[in-house]
Amino acid sequence: MSVESGDGPFAALRRPFEGPNTMGNSPAFWLGLAVAVAVLAAMPVLFGLYAAEVGAVFLAYALLGMSLAFIWGYCGILSFGQVAFFGVAGYAFGIVAINAATLTGLTVALLAAIAVSTVFAAALGYFMFYGGVRDVYVTILTLVVALVLYTFMGQTAGGEWTIGDARLGGFNGMSGVPDLAVGVGSTGVEIGLLGHYYVTLGALVATYLGLRALVNSQFGYAMVATREDEDRTAMFGYDTTFIKLVVFTIGGAVAGLGGVLFTTQNNYVDPSVFGITAAALPVVWASVGGRTSLLGTVGAALAIQFVDYRLALSGSEWALVLIGSLLVFVVLLMPEGVAPRLHEYVLEYREDADPSPVPREPPAATEEVSD
């Protein structure tokens, strides 16, 4: 269809990432995105290692937010327990990495952590979706899972909760988690402070592009259809239960990736990642940024966490009040979130600027497709 990447440079390159299921299908959008990534990449150069350390945490949060936007915005599954996968991956990485702190070991730890969060999401998803749990019950069940993990991890202080050399550490958390490293045997890289920032940024950009391509693929249409009307979609021969399971599992994997990057940045993970305040944050980001916009959620995560950080530095107690009120007002005043609203304005502005607001071409017959 000609709405999808008809014009501009790199049209062919952009094609897999564009379609009616995502906002921002113009050269201007991609240029803007490139500039934004470049600015983020320049942060450590401009502001030093400090910015890299602080920024890496925000970027890991953004991954977490994106995982929720993906499952909620595109498939209608509102999980209040996205932090469960985030935290489980962090703990899993810690357990493997502490026991095998070599290049190979750390590479395995990274893979194992993402595998654990993925499998965990798949198992929970299977349990829920194949059990007929739907809508609000999914939401509450996921929250309860996060809270159970919070309670459970909180009491693992005793020596019996030791796996090899790794102590789960209870309420105090697991400390001494090594840095990220990739390699086999003696060849490879240990990822230092600055490296960690760029790895996280790279992971965020790559995940964004990957999810974007996915939601514009055939599977993406199936997701969106499932969100819009599950029964109807099943009647078109889609196995919606399976679709939801796959989406939920991918969401778990992305959240897990965020969790690993978060944990390796802090070299520490504790049960508060499962707590009710932590669990609320992804929902806040996705609601404010706009759950149907992956990038909107990322933007909201970065912005809100930055403001929260500045408020904390000033010693203000008002951060949570601000975040909570923001959530209330955004959902009341623009239920779709900021990004979709912005997108509408941009489209309107373009239409105004366009002297001939004739609708874009209807779908052409195959032979007419020229570009």
Added chain:
Amino acid sequence: MFVTERSLTRRSVLAAGSAGTLAATAGCVGEGTVLGMQDGGTNPTAAVLEDRSGTFALTGTAKYRTTMLAIEEINRDGGFLGEELKVFAPDPQSDNMRYQDLARHAIYQEDADVLWAGYSSATREAIRPLINEHEQLYFYTTQYEGGVCDKTVFPLGATARQQLGAVVPHMIETYGDEIYTVAADYNFGQLSGDWVKIIAEEHGAEVVGEEYIPLEESQFGSTINNIQSAEPDFVMSMLVGQDHSAFYEQRLASGLTDIPVGTSTNMAQEREHLRIDPPALEDVYAGVNYMEELPTDRNEAFVERYYERWDDAEYINQEAQNNYFSVYLYKEAVERAGTFEQAAVIEALESGLEVEAPEGKIRLDPETHHVEHNMRVAHADENHDISFDEPRTIEPVFLQEAGCDLTSEAEQTQYEPEAFYEEA
């Protein structure tokens, strides 16, 4: 194998690896910045991260205030090495994530020369990776489970061994040898429970029941039932936090006050004897190194100075006193080292310093970075009036036995009692 040596630690150069780190490849980026965000001043800076809101506000507020009081006193009397110590002291709001952010900010942006931070062990553990990475001098003053053996960390609060070592023998002597332990279900509580068993064993007593209570629990119906059916000679309580303080009211309502309670956590920290109406804490005995009620001249003068400075203050808890004397300890060390340079200050702290604290004279043990405290048993009567027995000096024996010697080996470890004592 209780010491876990790691081949890879935070930001260390990879031992096995031949490849360089990514950080090294970006030559232009160092700790300095292109845009120069760093603070221009040359004054030495202390970062004081103590909670004035959130879960730990009750203890954190007093800790903040005594620290400020000490720094102000010293600044007024000629300063630290003749210089005025600047303070960076935002409120971490009892949130470990904020602690990480603020500690990072203190280290990078404020260039802190010394750090006081946090009440709970969880907080300490949350920021310890940062402390280790930047070799930051750090005073942790809460009475805690013990065992931290770390080159740049000075855990100055009494350890569980010191607190329980004061109160448990006293209770066994006074009431008998059957003990029922009720403790908070987290690291501190569980390790304290282990210590009760170890000390009971040493004194020929026995733990007849043990229960670990989740931190947010404030209903003790079944616990009180269990205690009543076990009929111990006394209860050892290592309950913490405000939710747990409901135990004492429920103890009163269930008629459990005839069984005395020993504690290492209550009264001296969260002033339960003042917050809860008598006689809920009747016959509660606390092992403490300090309580505001301590009737010595030195302490009374200190209390007076404190309330003069902070007229709306409520209570000086044990940790607040620890903060206070640790500032003086720091001053001594800086002066002995002749510089604010952290490695030199740590070396000076390891030279066997002594200061006069409100609790009495204390000595810093060079090998373990812990303090020989003046431990007392404080008793609350039916009106919640406090009386003390004679102080005794208890050394940080556990770490000494564990072989922690930071003067010869720069470890970053936390030891657990179970590796040394069968009972645990």
Added chain:
Amino acid sequence: MAGAGLLNFGFEFVEIFAFIVLATVGLAVIFGMMGIINLAHGEFILVGAYATTFAFAASVPLPLAMLTGVVLTAVYGLVLERLIIRHLYGRLLDSMVVTWGISLVMIQLTRIVFGNTAPGIGIPFGQLPIVDGPVYYLVLAVVAVGVLGGLYALFMWTDFGIRARATMQDEATARSMGVDTDRMYMSTFAVGSGLAGLAGALYAPVMTITPEYGTGFLIEAFVAVVVGGASVLVGTVLASGLLGTVNATVTNVAGTFMGQVAMLIAAIVAIRLMPDGITGLLADWRESRGESQ
């Protein structure tokens, strides 16, 4: 010994059952009647507790202080309903998100305004003669049963109840039958809020009052509502019974923590087996009977 054990178990069950019922009814009324999951439910309970404890501290007699708690929470709910909640009818997920926001704000505001502690209230009535435990727990159980009975009477027997139920099922039609539906929504929300306030007030002497006070009720309330399903009374009673039994049994054997964990696991399994809650299962059964007629 076995007799005493059984008595103790019974006492424990009564205690937990009462707790779950009182923690849940307010939430259940609002969810069942209005289709709103109020994630700020815990903080409504908080309002009740703070109002009670501060009234008591100002030497208001305890029962009156508790009444103050209930009334203030009801009024508070009313205000919130008018300002925010009424825009969310029919938007279940949005209502959850918004009420979560409200909950964050309320907890933090409480902390900022009142600090981290509130004055305590001693447990009244003294201790029981045979079983070890305060008499007050039995009072709580009696109140819990009374609340259930009262709600049943209110919703099944009175004109208000019929109108409220009719409004929730079909607002436009109810309005065309002369019902002022705006007022029905307001009053139902106020009733739900008042019940939350009641839980806060009743547990003010037992539990320590902190800004996170409400969180202590939340998991039980949530889980019971979800397990119970949309039908307020039947759901609450059955879910509280089920969860209370599991919790009391395991607590008796393996301690408080395991009791909690067992209850949550039981809840998760129950949701898996009955995706729409116990009453959803009943409704399915009834519906299938209806369909076949």
Added chain:
Amino acid sequence: MLELTDLHASYGKTPILRGVDVGVDEGEIVGIMGKNGVGKTTLVKAVMGLLEVDEGRIRFDGADVTDEPADVRARRGIGYIPQGRDVFPELTVEENLRMGETINEGDDRLQYEAVYDYFPILEERRDQEAGTMSGGQRQMLAIGRALVGNPELLLLDEPSEGVQPSIVQDVTRDLKRVNEELGTTILFVEQNLHVVQNLAERCYAIDKGTIVDELEGDRLESREAVTEYLAV
């Protein structure tokens, strides 16, 4: 008794009613017929007060009720039977009928037992949940429920929709009986030819949001005249 003057109403931003004038006298049975989407349901809702009008007045029993909410109008004596046999599905039959009492707190309300006289099947099923009854029974219940308030004017929104033909006949017969015995004025909208011809004494035709014709007597009985407004 009921007088609609120049009524305008819209659904969202789309205008649906563009100036409707209708008058109904006491004791009449008046139909309004039209194709789907011409504004029939909107009209009924506007009269009941479930939808705000943009322009025009509604007068009932001499009073201007245009700005009154639905519940107030209901208490003035307008009874409403919504489209799609809408009863309260989870209330029992008897509770549904008791809802009717809300309309009129005064003494002149019909005891709901009297409704059983018209619809004996409802008495048999008085304790059954309304949602479990068949479509025809629900239609009877909806009518009975409105009658309990003893309304002066009964508004019906497509009573035939989704109901099998034999029941439609029963309902038509029952409505006529109500009109005769209780003197209730009836205004209904419909697109079913049989109902229009069998029930209405007088009938308006509505198209594109305005009244385009009024039929009585022979014209109303002529199949061709009526289908003109129901077909193209």
Added chain:
Amino acid sequence: MATSDPSVKTTPAVDETGADSSRILQTRGLRKEFGGLTATDDVDFAIEAGELRCLIGPNGAGKSTFLNLLTGQLDPTAGEIYYNGADITGLPSHERVGRGISMKFQVPSVYEGLTVAQNLRIPLQQVVEPDAFDARTREILERFDLLEQWGTVAGELSHGQQQRLEIGMAMAMEPKLMLLDEPVAGLSIEETADIAELLREIADDDGVALIVIEHDIDFVETIADRVTVLDGGSIFREGPIEEIKADPEVKRIYLGEDH
């Protein structure tokens, strides 16, 4: 689930595998019970390719239950369903759709938040290769007179357009059997005539078998090849519409005296 219940009646036209080549769909002894009450009572039903069958009967006759059994939204208590000669009893809905059974709901249920073209893409991508999307979309849009609305969000279409879009979406699946539940409920006479024409065309030109539940007896008269009357969960009468209309028993239970 298939059952070996001896009471299951066998229809002579069915061979060993249960298949009958001329019949696209056939049920044998199809039965559904809800808590002791029988909603569908041993129904033996068959329809041929290109046939347009209407299903009528009083409320509660079991029409919807029967349709739900065919789509797989309900599992039968007993009996079998054969489609194109194969036993599809127990297959989940989406697999039945994959084999060419499609269903149109009573209430128009297009994806209201998606554009018309997006709506069509969802069934289309199930059956055609990506490079044919555009051509097929255009074809369907033209056939169902929706070309101008291709970029419109479906929720903003008129009622009749939504009905057409929905039937278009069903046709995009290239079904062999289509089930429709009251397709003209709430439509004007004009729109009803449109739909009637479309359905006839689908049966005659595309050779799709159609099962239509409908109350509008005039509509049934216009379109149906044969009519099946259900009552009390079992087949009460079956035959051409004229026969059914004249049947006094059908009049008594369903049609009333008018017809």
